[in-house]
Amino acid sequence: MAFVDDHPLEAKVARSSIAVAIIAVAVGGLLGLLQAWFRTGFLRPFSAVDYYAILTAHGVLMALVFTTFFTVGLFTWGVTRSLDRGFHDRRFTWAWFALMVLGTALAFVSVLGNLVGWIPLHGAVLYTFYAPLEASPTFYLGLAGLVVGSWGAGVDYLWSLYAWRKENPGERIPLQTFMSVSTMLLWFLCSAGVAVEVVVFLVPWSLGWIPRVNPLLTRTLFWYFGHAVVYFWLLPAYFIWYTLLPKFSGGRLVSDSIARVVFLLFLLLSTPVGVHHQYGDPGISQGLKFVQMTSTFFIVLPSLLTAFTTVASMEHGARQRGGTGRFGWLRALPWENPAFSGCALAGIMFAAAGFGGMVNAGLNVNAMVHNTLWVPGHFHLTVGTAVALSFMAVSYWLLPQLTGKRLRFRTLAAVQPYLWFVGMVFMSNAMHREGLAGVPRRTSVPQYSQVAFNLPITGFDAVHLQIVAGAAMLFVALLCFLVVVTATWFGRRGEAPLAVNGHVPEPLSGPDAGPRILDNFKLWVAVAVVLIVIAYGIPLASIIQHGLFAPGSAPLPT
Amino acid sequence: MTDTTTTDTDRTAGDHEDDVWSRRSFVRYLAPVSVAIPVVVEGRTLIGLVEEDFAGDESAWNKPTGVSVGVGGELRPETPTREKLSNAALRDTGDGRRLTLAVAAKNTADAPYRFALGAVTTDGGETIDGGAATDELAPGESATLQATYDLPADATPASVETTVTLDGADDAKTVELAVV
Numbered sequence: 068m069a070f071v072d073d074h075p076l077e078a079k080v081a082r083s084s085i086a087v088a089i090i091a092v093a094v095g096g097l098l099g100l101l102q103a104w105f106r107t108g109f110l111r112p113f114s115a116v117d118y119y120a121i122l123t124a125h126g127v128l129m130a131l132v133f134t135t136f137f138t139v140g141l142f143t144w145g146v147t148r149s150l151d152r153g154f155h156d157r158r159f160t161w162a163w164f165a166l167m168v169l170g171t172a173l174a175f176v177s178v179l180g181n182l183v184g185w186i187p188l189h190g191a192v193l194y195t196f197y198a199p200l201e202a203s204p205t206f207y208l209g210l211a212g213l214v215v216g217s218w219g220a221g222v223d224y225l226w227s228l229y230a231w232r233k234e235n236p237g238e239r240i241p242l243q244t245f246m247s248v249s250t251m252l253l254w255f256l257c258s259a260g261v262a263v264e265v266v267v268f269l270v271p272w273s274l275g276w277i278p279r280v281n282p283l284l285t286r287t288l289f290w291y292f293g294h295a296v297v298y299f300w301l302l303p304a305y306f307i308w309y310t311l312l313p314k315f316s317g318g319r320l321v322s323d324s325i326a327r328v329v330f331l332l333f334l335l336l337s338t339p340v341g342v343h344h345q346y347g348d349p350g351i352s353q354g355l356k357f358v359q360m361t362s363t364f365f366i367v368l369p370s371l372l373t374a375f376t377t378v379a380s381m382e383h384g385a386r387q388r389g390g391t392g393r394f395g396w397l398r399a400l401p402w403e404n405p406a407f408s409g410c411a412l413a414g415i416m417f418a419a420a421g422f423g424g425m426v427n428a429g430l431n432v433n434a435m436v437h438n439t440l441w442v443p444g445h446f447h448l449t450v451g452t453a454v455a456l457s458f459m460a461v462s463y464w465l466l467p468q469l470t471g472k473r474l475r476f477r478t479l480a481a482v483q484p485y486l487w488f489v490g491m492v493f494m495s496n497a498m499h500r501e502g503l504a505g506v507p508r509r510t511s512v513p514q515y516s517q518v519a520f521n522l523p524i525t526g527f528d529a530v531h532l533q534i535v536a537g538a539a540m541l542f543v544a545l546l547c548f549l550v551v552v553t554a555t556w557f558g559r560r561g562e563a564p565l566a567v568n569g570h571v572p573e574p575l576s577g578p579d580a581g582p583r584i585l586d587n588f589k590l591w592v593a594v595a596v597v598l599i600v601i602a603y604g605i606p607l608a609s610i611i612q613h614g615l616f617a618p619g620s621a622p623l624p625t
Numbered sequence: 626m627t628d629t630t631t632t633d634t635d636r637t638a639g640d641h642e643d644d645v646w647s648r649r650s651f652v653r654y655l656a657p658v659s660v661a662i663p664v665v666v667e668g669r670t671l672i673g674l675v676e677e678d679f680a681g682d683e684s685a686w687n688k689p690t691g692v693s694v695g696v697g698g699e700l701r702p703e704t705p706t707r708e709k710l711s712n713a714a715l716r717d718t719g720d721g722r723r724l725t726l727a728v729a730a731k732n733t734a735d736a737p738y739r740f741a742l743g744a745v746t747t748d749g750g751e752t753i754d755g756g757a758a759t760d761e762l763a764p765g766e767s768a769t770l771q772a773t774y775d776l777p778a779d780a781t782p783a784s785v786e787t788t789v790t791l792d793g794a795d796d797a798k799t800v801e802l803a804v805v
Contacts, residue, residue: 403646415663482652489662503674568642
């Protein structure tokens with residue numbers, strides 16, 4: 068019996084969420100290709116002004132829509148499977164899903180208004196949507212719908228956990244539910260910042276109810292959310308790496324408790340570090356920036372714990388499969404299985420991203436790369452590969468269980484993660500190098516006539532070629548993924564055995580080896596709130612000392 | 626389906642999935658190739674960056690990035706020689722403004738070299754004749770030159786003509802000046 072037979076409603080919710088995510092990544096991926104080719108001057112089928120709408124649509128669809136929908140789909144499967152119980156109220160479940168879809172449509176149409184004359188809306192404010200750039204209210208309301216809808220998914224998970232606990236007093240929370248709930252608690256905490264930004268400031272401002280807002284305040288509220296959202300993207304990938312990658316490797320997770328500690332550390336540390344995105348902002352003292360820099364470096368700890376645990380679990384799997392030797396076990400891993408290879412390659416890329424992330428986090432070194440193309444190069448390794456490639460990889464394993472249909476075009480699926488990986492190596496390496504030369508991000512045509520960027524190592528022709536070729540490889544990899552999932556989706560049920568099952572092997576060291584206090588979410592949320600108040604109380608008080616709207620800025624464009 | 630502790634035997638029985646992948650053994654060769662590509666690309670990048678650090682005056686890090694050249698900036702970063710704008714001063718003279726430009730030139734190439742400043746163009750588009758040139762410099766030699774220009778009272782300098790002569794070949798270029 069597949070998951071779809073055991074829990075048809077939840078399978079449909081997960082399937083629908085993942086379907087929206089796939090549509091988002093298809094459209095967003097095409098826009099990403101156009102964007103990369105435009106910036107390098109390889110192909111310019113639209114104006115430099117339209118570039119910003121395409122950039123916004125790419126960012127929103129990939130970083131906000133694809134990730135959020137896939138996450139709620141994955142967690143719906145994980146919570147339902149690990150608790151072995153369905154959601155409480157199907158009307159509530161479909162209501163939050165509908166809100167997410169409507170919100171996404173509203174935001175996307177608003178951005179489309181910049182490209183299509185007959186839509187009287189605009190939203191080319193980039194996915195980091197803070198003042199003074201101003202969009203139509205529909206853009207902000209749409210994104211609010213997406214976020215609030217995803218809160219509904221979190222409520223469903225908590226609801227299921229509450230009901231399960233009443234029936235299973237004293238039991239440890241199953242690991243997949245623990246991970247899903249702690250991620251959603253982090254999401255509740257961090258998205259409160261962007262909710263305040265949108266509801267209190269941006270929507271009234273865009274409606275003309277208030278003449279001006281304080282750009283620094285809206286930036287600070289955005290980045291309160293904007294760094295933690297990175298972990299909202301990453302933790303579902305960690306969910307996959309901790310609970311499924313060991314199975315794909317042929318083994319078992321080394322330690323359940325380490326996984327719980329890692330997720331709790333992210334719950335505690337993800338939000339009180341957002342100021343490290345604002346090192347270039349005047350109005351926040353260097354001392355406060357230094358404090359948040361040190362907090363940021365604490366986040367290296369759970370990432371290193373994850374690297375150790377997942378690699379150890381992979382080695383365990385490889386040795387179960389007959390692998391031997393100090394490094395020879397690597398050959399015993401199932402590299403031809405895309406569910407495994409995609410996750411493993413995503414992990415390698417994430418390690419590289421971690422080193423670049425430490426450059427971003429350093430208060431002094433950050434000045435060298437701040438607002439340069441280095442930064443998009445970095446987050447194409449994190450969300451663009453560690454997360455996106457893990458999601459694609461797990462789809463090859465999960466989709467048959469959600470649809471009851473065997474995976475199609477398996478050779479294409481087997482090749483796809485490698486194409487994505489190599490494409491991203493070329494593109495991201497070039498973006499990092501351009502960033503080192505000072506080439507700015509968020510600009511459509513950075514080749515100003517009087518500017519000479521002194522690119523180390525090679526000239527611009529070489530890095531542009533890398534970006535053009537890398538983006539093309541990524542797009543081909545995306546097409547491979549789309550062909551596989553679409554063919555599987557529209558295939559016939561029962562034609563062949565699924566060849567996969569939802570069994571998740573127990574960790575070598577189970578939950579009972581760790582203290583029960585790890586499962587006390589009330590305590591950890593309280594600690595997280597205290598840390599947030601400490602980290603953000605002083606800067607926010609300083610920013611609003613002359614009033615909530617002073618010094619204000621009128622909307623741009625006027 | 627609630628997670629419960631299982632033994633290795635249980636795991637093997639319950640965790641069995643049909644092997645539909647191992648027939649695609651050619652894919653296994655993609656893994657080492659795919660890992661080798663970033664090793665080569667990133668290794669080349671690392672070596673290149675280290676070389677830049679030890680490249681001295683030739684390093685890209687020592688070449689200015691920006692719209693225009695100000696004091697301390699390289700006037701002709703694309704040439705193998707060095708022409709640093711060592712001074713740019715503007716002062717009122719009663720009936721106008723006098724611009725003084727000074728350049729420290731060094732022949733870091735391996736052929737005879739000469740550098741010359743030519744006319745200045747103001748922000749209003751007016752051309753002010755003038756300039757100065759070094760003597761011919763042998764490889765490794767340095768020299769400084771200074772040129773003065775009399776500008777109208779409300780004008781500011783926008784650009785200056787420069788000529789690098791290397792091994793007898795002239796290479797002229799208009800260089801944008803930063804605000805003086």
